[in-house]
Amino acid sequence: MMGARAARRIRKRRRSGLAFGAVAGIATAFGLLTLALLIGAVVIEGAAAFDLQFLRSFTSRFPERAGVRAGLAGTIWVSAITAASAFPVGVAAAIWLEEYAPDTWWSRLVQTNIQNLAGVPSIVYGVLGLALFVRAMGAGRSVLAGGLTLGLLVLPIIVISSREALRAVPDSLREAAYALGATHGQVVFRQVVPAAFPGILTGTILALARAAGEAAPLILVGAVGFIAFTPTGLGDPFTVLPLQIFDWVRNPQPEYRQLAAAASLVLLIVLFVLNATAILLRNRWELRR
Amino acid sequence: MATIHPIPAGDVPALQTEQLSVYYGSNPALRGIDLTVPRNRVVALIGPSGCGKSTLLRCFNRMNELIPEARVEGTVRFNGEDLYGERVDPVNVRRRIGMVFQRPNPFPRSIFDNVAFGPRINGNTTGLAQTVERALRQAALWDEVRDRLNESAYDLSVGQQQRLCIARTLAVRPEIVLMDEPASALDPIATQRIEELIYELKEDYSILIVTHSLQQAARVSDYTAFLYHGELVEYGPTDLIFTNPVEERTEAYVTGRFG
Numbered sequence: 001m002m003g004a005r006a007a008r009r010i011r012k013r014r015r016s017g018l019a020f021g022a023v024a025g026i027a028t029a030f031g032l033l034t035l036a037l038l039i040g041a042v043v044i045e046g047a048a049a050f051d052l053q054f055l056r057s058f059t060s061r062f063p064e065r066a067g068v069r070a071g072l073a074g075t076i077w078v079s080a081i082t083a084a085s086a087f088p089v090g091v092a093a094a095i096w097l098e099e100y101a102p103d104t105w106w107s108r109l110v111q112t113n114i115q116n117l118a119g120v121p122s123i124v125y126g127v128l129g130l131a132l133f134v135r136a137m138g139a140g141r142s143v144l145a146g147g148l149t150l151g152l153l154v155l156p157i158i159v160i161s162s163r164e165a166l167r168a169v170p171d172s173l174r175e176a177a178y179a180l181g182a183t184h185g186q187v188v189f190r191q192v193v194p195a196a197f198p199g200i201l202t203g204t205i206l207a208l209a210r211a212a213g214e215a216a217p218l219i220l221v222g223a224v225g226f227i228a229f230t231p232t233g234l235g236d237p238f239t240v241l242p243l244q245i246f247d248w249v250r251n252p253q254p255e256y257r258q259l260a261a262a263a264s265l266v267l268l269i270v271l272f273v274l275n276a277t278a279i280l281l282r283n284r285w286e287l288r289r
Numbered sequence: 290m291a292t293i294h295p296i297p298a299g300d301v302p303a304l305q306t307e308q309l310s311v312y313y314g315s316n317p318a319l320r321g322i323d324l325t326v327p328r329n330r331v332v333a334l335i336g337p338s339g340c341g342k343s344t345l346l347r348c349f350n351r352m353n354e355l356i357p358e359a360r361v362e363g364t365v366r367f368n369g370e371d372l373y374g375e376r377v378d379p380v381n382v383r384r385r386i387g388m389v390f391q392r393p394n395p396f397p398r399s400i401f402d403n404v405a406f407g408p409r410i411n412g413n414t415t416g417l418a419q420t421v422e423r424a425l426r427q428a429a430l431w432d433e434v435r436d437r438l439n440e441s442a443y444d445l446s447v448g449q450q451q452r453l454c455i456a457r458t459l460a461v462r463p464e465i466v467l468m469d470e471p472a473s474a475l476d477p478i479a480t481q482r483i484e485e486l487i488y489e490l491k492e493d494y495s496i497l498i499v500t501h502s503l504q505q506a507a508r509v510s511d512y513t514a515f516l517y518h519g520e521l522v523e524y525g526p527t528d529l530i531f532t533n534p535v536e537e538r539t540e541a542y543v544t545g546r547f548g
Contacts, residue, residue, distance in 0.1 A: 103357070172394035176454070178355060180407040180461055181384030190410065195397055 042268065046261030054262055058228040059244065063255035070261045071244035073230035074143065074223070075212055075270060078240055082154060082211050082283025085206050089151075090158030094200075097159070098166040099188045118156035125153040126217030134221050141222025144234040149221050150214060154207040165196040181184020198282040205278035209271050215242035241267040292535045293323065294525025300327035303465060303495045304349060309363035310448050311344050318344045319519045321363070326465075326512075332495045333510035333527065335503060336542070340516040342499040349497065350386040351379040367465075378547075384411065387463035391470040393450035395442035395457075400434050403442045403453055407461035420460055427493075428456035429486055448454060448479025455486065466490065468498040472505065474512060479524050503543060507531050515539045 057067025097114075101107040129149025139145040169192050177187040193200075218240055226247065229238045237245075241263055248260040296302075304326035311319040319341045325331050334342040344353065351372065353359040365372040372382055384407075395403050404421040408414060421438075425431040430452040434445070442453055451471060458466060468487070472480040487496055487509045500506050506513050506527065513530040515522045515538070523530060523539040534540045541547050 170394075172390065172392060173396065175352070175355070175390065176394045176396065176457075177385055177406070179350060179352065179388040179390070180410065180457065181380050182406075182410050183380050186410045189398060220545070 019246065025109050026070060039268070042261050042264045045258055046263075046265040049258045049262035050265055055257075055266070059226055059247070063253060063259060066248075066256075066259055068241065068244055068266050069224050070227045070230055070239050071241040071263060072266060072270075074146075074238040074240045075225075075267075077143045077231050077238060078147045078150060078218070079208055079212050081234070082150040083202065083204070083208055085148055085151035086155045086158055086207070090155050090204070091162050091200055093097040093155075094162030094166060095160045095188065095193065098163050099184075114156050114159050118160055122153055122214055123216045123220065125149055126220030128152060129217060129221045141224075142235045143231045143236055145221045146223055146238060146240070150211040153214065153217060154211045155209040157210070161207065161220070162200045165199025165203060166192060168199060169195045198285040200283070202237050202278045204275055205281075209274045212240075212270060212274065213242055215240070215246055215269065218243060220240050241270065291521045292523045292525075292539075293521075294523075294535075295457075295528075296327055296527055298327060300330060302326070303364040303368060304497075306345075306348070307363060307364045307366070307503045309345075309348060309361070311348060311362070311474075313343070313356070314358045317519055319348075322521045324521060324524060326495055326497055328495050329491055329493075330511040331491050331498060331509055332512045332514065333506035333511065334497065334499045334514050334516060335501075335506050336516035336522075337547075338501075341519040342516055343469055345516065346388075346469055346497060346499050349465070349467055350383045350388050352383075352388065353378060356474070383472045385463055386465045386467060387458035387461055388467040389451070389454050389458055389469065389471045392474050393447055393454050395445075395450050395453055398442060399439045400453060401438040401444050404457050404460045409458060411461065421456075422459035425453075426455040426491070427459050427490070428452045428484065430456055440509040446479070448475050448482065451475060451479070451483060452486070452539055455483075459490075463494070468496060470499050470501060473501060480505075491510055503545075515542060517542070 038087045045287045055072065056069055057065060058069050059071075060066040086130045093114075097107065097111060101110075126149060129145060129152065133145035133148050134141060137145075139148070173191055173195060174187055182190070222237070223239050223243050224237060227237060229236075233240045245263045246259045247265065248256040248263065302325045304324075306322050306324045309319060309322040310325075322345060324338060324345075333381055334345060336340075336342055342346060346362060347353045348365055349367075349372070349407070353361055361373065367382075371377065396406060398406075401421055404424050405417055408420050413420070422431060425434060430449060431448060434440075434453075437444075445453060449472070455466075455471070472483045475483065484505065487498065490496060491511075498506075498509065510527045512525065513527040514524040515530065515534075515536075517538055523536045524535055530539060531543050534543060
């Protein structure tokens with residue numbers, strides 16, 4: 001039989017466990033509640049202005065005629081350029097670092113600095129984009145410069161998440177392929193990368209979602225708030241949804257606040273669609289295993 | 290010194306090591322191993338954990354090289370040819386000397402694609418379906434999976450997965466099959482199937498098997514090598530090693546007095 005002291009100790013442990021569970025639960029509820037309030041407020045305020053007309057119209061001096069067409073198109077353009085530039089470079093860098101780089105102080109230095117780059121504030125990338133793409137490369141205040149700047153911003157995030165996905169591939173898989181007479185390249189590209197691909201894809205799309213919400217670096221590379229056309233080529237000027245929201249919020253007329261809420265709603269929907277795509281792609285890929 | 294019993298005249302050497310030593314950093318894992326594996330025979334490597342059985346096995350398909358700090362000294366000959374010669378490509382070695390691992394490690398793909406991987410990376414894709422079927426038949430798995438070749442290998446039981454891994458190895462048509470405790474993750478029935486399989490496979494292959502189970506070594510092997518602390522203590526025909534060993538340490542181990 002159990003002694004009375006042992007029983008007391010166990011009761012005490014159980015109580016402290018319950019207390020911790022309660023604190024963690026409250027913290028979770030707090031986060032969820034804030035998020036729900038935020039989304040609720042955006043929906044309530046923005047729903048009135050949100051309709052097809054709103055998606056199809058450009059911004060205007062008359063609030064009842066203003067829409068997010070330029071911002072939505074700009075966000076899609078910029079995201080596409082960001083993805084096209086950062087995905088191949090980021091994944092290739094991750095493959096090299098994880099599967100090819102020798103373990104020297106130099107490669108460790110590179111790795112540490114990629115971690116640091118992921119923590120650099122986005123405005124700094126804006127300054128870099130301004131100097132590198134807008135000025136030095138001569139891309140001007142174009143959608144190309146904007147997309148490449150955001151590409152730089154998400155590059156370290158894509159590298160880090162892709163490396164994690166590659167590292168999660170068990171070594172037993174690599175050994176199995178080697179033992180069948182696969183070369184290093186065959187092991188990497190026929191087994192390891194395909195096995196890591198769902199994780200790589202998820203990381204990339206989440207990074208893109210972050211890029212789609214950025215405003216600050218794009219202000220620096222010259223995106224404008226008031227624009228009445230959509231980009232037709234890489235060299236065209238542009239705006240994006242977050243900037244459109246910023247521009248409207250600054251406006252003194254109260255109707256624009258409603259427009260800003262509706263535009264936020266559009267941005268949220270874009271982000272949800274991106275995240276849902278990430279989950280969908282991952283699930284489909286994993287089913288095929 | 291090790292006791293090496295003579296190998297009967299009819300047996301032709303397939304693999305031979307001479308003064309084979311392996312170091313991990315400055316730690317010796319194997320010291321001065323002289324071992325001969327005859328063709329179409331099953332050789333069991335036994336000994337307590339950490340004695341170097343797996344390290345020895347991995348010398349034969351040069352898998353130790355994948356560990357950066359591992360260093361191999363001495364020679365390993367395969368049909369008389371130095372496996373570690375300057376012109377020998379380890380990739381080529383691994384195509385001729387296959388390996389089955391302790392835990393079944395199928396690729397996250399269909400049953401067919403698992404077996405087809407080896408032929409595909411070698412560019413042998415003519416008659417791929419027949420190659421896959423032949424390998425699965427050899428591994429005694431064909432009847433269980435013939436209707437579900439496109440299903441994921443992960444849907445198989447662990448025992449079936451291990452036979453799939455054997456089929457995958459055989460599909461490359463190796464000359465020698467190395468098995469690193471192939472049944473240690475399996476239940477007794479699956480273990481028995483693997484053992485029966487080993488018995489059939491020796492018609493066509495030489496097999497080296499690392500095992501923790503003395504009974505298994507006694508059941509499946511023709512020759513047994515007892516390793517202890519990185520050294521080969523005794524090597525010879527299995528019945529001799531189990532019934533009439535010369536070395537005291539061998540006798541103590543096979544009678545279960547230590548290990």
